Amino acid sequence: MQSVFATVSGLVQGVSYRASLRQQARRRGLTGWVRNRSDGRVEFHLQGDPEAVAEVIAWARAGPRHARVDDVVCQTIERDPSLADFEIR
Numbered sequence: 001m002q003s004v005f006a007t008v009s010g011l012v013q014g015v016s017y018r019a020s021l022r023q024q025a026r027r028r029g030l031t032g033w034v035r036n037r038s039d040g041r042v043e044f045h046l047q048g049d050p051e052a053v054a055e056v057i058a059w060a061r062a063g064p065r066h067a068r069v070d071d072v073v074c075q076t077i078e079r080d081p082s083l084a085d086f087e088i089r
Contacts, residue, residue, distance in 0.1 A: 002050040003079040008042045008060060010070035017042055018088045020064040021056070025086040028052035035089040046086075047079055 008017070018034045021044060025032060030048035037043055044060070046053050063069045 001048060001079055002053045003045070003047045003077050004053055004057065004074050005045050005077045006043065006057065006060065006072055006074040007037075008044070008063075008069060008072050009040075010063075011066075011068040012042045012063060013040055015066040016064050017067050021060060022086050022088055024056050024059050028055060030056060031083040031086055033083070033087050033089045045077070045080070045083075047083055 013036050018036065021034045021042075025034075025046060028048065030046050030052055032045040032047050034042060034044035046056055057072065057074060061069055061072050
């Protein structure tokens with residue numbers, strides 16, 4: 001199991017980025033969360049199969065159609081056993 005925290009910068013708020021990321025994560029059986037930050041960025045925590053995590057991170061670098069992703073910064077973190085689903089916070 002892999003656990004990753006990421007911060008996404010660019011035009012990523014108001015373009016269905018969080019809902020689309022949640023859909024991508026749930027399709028792959030990942031747990032975690034995604035939320036907007038007050039500085040205009042989006043951050044998320046993904047947990048699950050390393051291949052599925054890599055697929056969602058690859059998707060996150062492009063984002064949904066109306067987004068403009070400038071950068072995605074990822075770091076490996078400790079697994080959170082309390083996460084049972086993928087949610088928007």
